[in-house]
Amino acid sequence: MTPAHVEAEKSSRSAAVSRTPFLIPGFRTAAAACGMRYRDRLDLALIVADSPQGATASGVFTKNRFTAAPVTLCRERLEAHRAGAVLVNAGIANACTGEEGLVRAREMTGAAAKALGIDPETVLAASTGVIGMQLQTACVFDAMPRLAEKLSPEGWADTARAIMTTDTVPKMASVKVEIDGKTITVGGIAKGSGMIAPNMATMLAFVCTDAAVEPHVLDYYVKQGAGRSFNAITVDGDTSTNDTLLVLAGGAAGNAVLSDVDSRGSRIFGEALEAVFLDLAKRIVVDGEGATKLIEVVVEEAADPASARTIAFAIANSPLVKTAFFGEDANWGRIVCAAGRSGVALNAETASLFFDDICVFKDGQPLSGPEIEEKASAVFRQKEIRVRLSLGMGGHSFTAYTCDFSFDYVKINASYRS
């Protein structure tokens, strides 16, 4: 059971999301096994906009100060707000590789541009894998002709698989909406096995749409949507050198170009984008290394948006909170204390805490009794749990998404050798 208004908001956003393979008019994609580091598996992918002038493009990148070469390249090239293709490789991240790393990223995207007959400056790049190693370019050059030849509107399932590292499942999501009588498709793929972390666990997401949209409108909704989805998830608080979200809008749907952020059409488009982002983001959390549960941490009635976000992440990143979820222990104390240590000014007397709709802490003190205890424990046995901390200090809220901390988290990360 969840509060009715939250449930309603949730379903309106996510009702239309499909996780089956999709087509996006105006885009083709393909994957190949180039053998850069993995053997006998897809590890190189190309996403191409059919239109000769490319697609309107936007991106959100890691805030890590050690930025991988492909991120630097994308930031430069996105200043033109256009992209003709995206080249992605898995196995080597091209991070901490100095000037030579940037040279190799340019060579690889140059090879893709040549095979496609497009301007090299419109080819974006993303990499995931081991950091501190240089890309092998010869195998990429070698694979490029057969990759270009394989391009197909139906290639997304292969591409979703090619970008995986420690992921256990490929991640795809798509939504169809109507804008001014035209059907618009937004479809995307993502990788990241939750920990959103430096080695092999980078978060990458590529979302394409046939909507016709001006760059400033696309930028606005990409940024807003990412803040509520990819930037609202955490497995362990670590972020990668390579985290990348790229969004390409090709325009094949033929709608009147979305040029006003506040227009009804733009808002519908923004919601569709966010629904795809959020579905992919949640599945990254659920695929988190060793994760057994998805936990939604809602902080509401905060004095300002930054406070809500800070407290939500203090709870979502707390190893004590996360191990309690793994242990199915309805431990309100750990959650309240994590909020208390966030650095944000709080008023214990107005704070309440809910597990789904079970109030376990009200006005600074726990509600005890076997009935509440039993109900709370039942919530903790669920696979998806909503924790809601109501601060009674204002009207701002933020929702963070996290998973539990299990034996397998330690096992995977203690034994994983970069």
Add this chain to the structure above:
Amino acid sequence: MTPAHVEAEKSSRSAAVSRTPFLIPGFRTAAAACGMRYRDRLDLALIVADSPQGATASGVFTKNRFTAAPVTLCRERLEAHRAGAVLVNAGIANACTGEEGLVRAREMTGAAAKALGIDPETVLAASTGVIGMQLQTACVFDAMPRLAEKLSPEGWADTARAIMTTDTVPKMASVKVEIDGKTITVGGIAKGSGMIAPNMATMLAFVCTDAAVEPHVLDYYVKQGAGRSFNAITVDGDTSTNDTLLVLAGGAAGNAVLSDVDSRGSRIFGEALEAVFLDLAKRIVVDGEGATKLIEVVVEEAADPASARTIAFAIANSPLVKTAFFGEDANWGRIVCAAGRSGVALNAETASLFFDDICVFKDGQPLSGPEIEEKASAVFRQKEIRVRLSLGMGGHSFTAYTCDFSFDYVKINASYRS
């Protein structure tokens, strides 16, 4: 192997620290089993200054916004800079207990004052244990006469044991120094099983000395020393509602009262205090839940002190870094990335990373090769490891202390029921 200057500084500070039972002229202590929550174990302790006017007192407390009642009480009473006694209980933390919690803390300290015949306003309190439950006062009243009767200068080992919760060993440390021809003893006890966390894992430390020292000098060195010791350790980044450090200086050593922060005597006193703090703090880390290694994270050549501290804690709190230590995986990438995500502006081109004195990353790129790899792996097999990140951006440094993240950490915290 460690850099000579660091080793020298370390030994001058910590050479004299003894971990065997100690006496502090002018102080007596005792512990009793009052049965508030535990059965048949010491769970209540009293520390008393013999002098009729009490001791000069100072304290450092949790920054958690949900502050336990005894912390509120201590903050109020320490405004007078004097204390006659400290009453400590283990089992119930008296946190999230509202006004009634404060009433009960006053009642308990009142009972101690009555038994000792001193002003109740000079009795400080500390609690550790389950949060959200009210203290049982009847058993405390009942135990008070026999506790007061048992007071002895030799009671510290019992008191160190009485304040334990999930700790596996009691923690005691003392240092003797000469100031102007007088021998000064600083001795302290602490509890905290590393995670420095909300339930039963609060950090408490009580340090007494026979030095004669003015309140402003005591406050200065308590604050400085705590910043480099108790506030430089982390097991999982969580802090408790109850974290408390209390320091009482009785004056029985008969030295000329330390009244100038910059005098030679005050500096010697400050170093002795810090040596005791640091020894207790490191042992809290080593006793961390599931900990197998002590890791010293040195960030040097930072642009300012706050940057050094922020980066050191970003590394020390990273679950990815901590699982790599457990796995004995010399994973430079995770450390560099944790620094990169700290939010502090960094220059990859001037950053270098050392495991003890093995350089594994220089000027933004890894140093590879089987020889470096083997040496770094050997360091990772040690029980104590120093990680040193040199930023090349200025002259400020900070050292944080942490432990690794093991299977047992998850086990203890997933199965522990508050």
